Amino acid sequence: MRDYQTATGIINAAGKVDIKRTVVSPRYYLSGAAFLVGFKGDRSLLVQIHQALKTPHWPPCKYPGKTNHSLLEIFRHT
Structure with a gap:
């Protein structure tokens, strides 16, 4: 874009x-790109990161015709 x-x-x-x-x-x-990010470190820091991803300060942008895929799917199994 x-x-x-x-x-x-x-x-x-x-x-x-x-x-x-x-x-x-x-x-x-x-635009239209997908990225995968891995985190490693102290459990308390990982919990803070998880909370920040669950409740972002600014919501993801939405463009007509595009689908937002949540990064939280990777945390559902922790």
Whole structure:
């Protein structure tokens, strides 16, 4: 997926801030990818990670036509 950000008041090559100049910065993001992460360590830390995954501060993004697969499936058997 391609997106962009804009920045105004950037520092130019001479090291001075140019308030009137706006720069467009293209960004590319992965979409439709799946990742597997393994955790190893102290049990109390793993419990904290498990709780954080069960109740995220920000919910996963939902895009039309896409399905969100929960990482919590790997913790259901612990």
